[in-house]
Amino acid sequence: MMLFNTHYAFSQQIQCNSQVLAEINQSITVDGVLDEPSWKQATKMLLAYENNPGEGTPAPVKTEVYFYQDGTYLNVAFKAYDPNPELIRASLRDRDALWADDNVGIIIDTFNDERGAYEFFVNPLGAQADMKMDDTDGWNEDDSWDAIWDSAGKITDFGYVVEMSIPFSSLRFAETQEEKVWNVAGWRNYPRDVRIQMATYKRDRNIKCNLCQFQQLVGLQNIKAGNNFQLTPTLTLSKQDEKPEVPGDWQSGSVDVEPGLDIRWGITQDIVLNATINPDFSQVEADAGQLDVNNTYSLFFPEKRPFFLDGASYFDTANFNFVHTRNIAEPDVGAKVTGKTNDHSYGVMLANDNNTSFLMPGNQGSDIATLDEKSEVAIARYKMDVGERNNIGVLMTHRQASHYNNTLLSVDGSYWISQRDNISYQVARSETDNPELVVEEFDVNKEQSDQALSINYSHSTRDYNLRANYSNIGEDFRADLGFESRSNIERVVLGGNRYYYGDEEDMFTRWGYFGDWDKTYDQDGNMLEEEYEIHGNLQGKKQFYSNFGIVHRKRLYDGEMFDETQFMQFARFRPRRNIELGTFYRFGKQIDFANTRLGDVIDVDPYIEWDVNEHVKIDLNYSYSQLDVNDDRIYTAHQSDLRIGYQFDMRSILKFVVQYTDIERNPDLYIYDDIEDRPDRNSRYFSSQLVYSYKINPQTLFFIGYSDGGYQDDNLDSLERDQRTIFTKFSYAWQL
Structure with missing residues (x-):
């Protein structure tokens, strides 16, 4: 005490x-x-x-x-x-x-x-x-x-x-x-x-x-929460056309009319109930583009849907991402209670899902499993504050379908040894029953059970930080309602930061360096990776910021050990008050995962954010990647994400989004056993979206939009659209 x-x-x-x-x-x-x-x-x-x-x-x-x-x-x-x-x-x-x-x-x-x-x-x-x-x-x-x-x-x-x-x-x-x-x-x-x-x-x-x-x-003795009951009816209409064969004729879809209802009730000042009936979870704005090339792990996309975002922090845990609600893709109903009473915070969420998909983790990569059946979802979280800064919590997640279930139980906490020294920890166990489809496709057992552990230590001062982490995730551990893409690993990390400070008159207002060493094994004791990295950082005039460094690792992939050394840098600044320019780049040795060999990689990701005037804003993100083996080009990839917004006033905005990806490969340099595995020489994808929205507040809004998309492969002479959608949504929040 x-x-x-x-x-x-x-x-x-x-x-x-x-x-x-x-x-x-x-x-x-x-x-x-x-x-x-x-x-x-x-x-x-x-x-x-x-x-x-x-x-x-x-x-x-x-x-x-x-x-x-x-x-x-x-x-x-x-x-x-x-x-x-x-x-x-x-x-x-x-x-x-x-x-x-x-x-x-x-x-x-x-x-x-x-x-x-x-x-x-x-x-x-x-x-x-x-x-x-x-x-x-x-x-x-x-x-x-x-x-x-x-x-x-x-x-x-x-x-x-x-x-x-x-x-x-x-x-x-x-x-x-x-x-x-x-x-x-x-x-x-x-x-x-x-x-x-x-x-x-x-x-x-x-x-x-x-x-x-x-x-x-x-x-503040006389403050009132008021009648904290909010009823938000919604109406969504959409019509989607598709081309079953490309090139081919459009198949016209029917108009889909979806009424729904969201309820938010402050049961007490401490406790809030959220409920939704036939929710519309359509994306108002397209996800940011991510270039998925020479990558063995699934991409992460953040949650954007209001029902899941309200009170989402009540389900967070110390060291793992065990609750990622974008896994609940197509619910009909959902209910959630969150609250904090004195030192106790808690949350319970129930929902169903018409699209049962989950992450299949590994130590060489991850994939997505999808079941053609509905599932039921339950998540419960409790955390107790102890003393002035410490806490301890428990989490349970459960997902179940007719021939499948995954249950996870976790205990986590944070303890401050002193003003500068902190230990956070989390231990979890999961139990999974897999359907035959998953057993055959991913070569896993019918029943899986395993545990995961993570312990972090940090020592923080004004001028430096020291940190250490130990994590151990079993081969059969699964968090099907979270986003943990690695399993069958045991990892140790040691690292630290050093900071220096200036003031606004100096060329650099802040600078320093940071680095770490980590080593990873599988559960059989085989070394998967050993990595050293050191970076510097600078911050100064023109709102300039940059970090830069070098990474060297020994890495096991597909039974072979490779040496990767890469230099990388991120930098951004404002040459003018209304323009921000930035870029990330890296080059060096990297594994060619498709062919299990070492190559030379160059990645460049520049961007520009331009406020043309107080109404018009333009954002352009571009990604370029190339990989060479013995001076022969394996692939060249480009991706552009352009977003133009016209803000009429604080409530009214028109947004236009275009995303384009172009990947050129040399199939003759790929190694494959079956001709069906031969990659396309040209792979191109595009999507566009035009949305007008009028928002009185986050729940009272109207939007109408159009989106389409298409692709080109070696069987097509040009880009072909294969889907188009027009949609609109009305919602109004009644404060009762």
């Missing part, structure tokens, strides 16, 4: 600056004009400190933040002064896309437990971003969380003004009539030649905890 008591006293010593939150029974008009009398009585704080690149130095420009609550809303206003208002960076933005702009925000720890917080940010034109922040082991953010709140901004002759009105029903906090204490920080991002960050608190980088350094708002 001495450890916990010592940390508590230290934490309270940091948080000595508190203010009473003003309570004023007057609402505001959220218009970016501070003309309500209530603002003169509001609680005021100054963003007096520059915390990046400086470390608690005086802020270079003046910023004021005002708070008050009216019983139903937390009202916040910023006055952001600027000696050169013409240099303010701001565009009309879609949600969570304002980080290249000037912006201000608040970060609120409503449970006063110094473990997590809500973030609300607004740019000078009123664009919104909201996130959840986790501070149990450094500052980690999740922008998938969306709340319903109001904001507005206006550029003025002295800088800009922002107003926010955040309903308490969008937050979770302890349900008590006693006086509440919230840790809070006002924040300002000030991007010029160097990106400067200012806040209401003076940051000490020697302290790993961030929330414990914030100021405090006290009071």
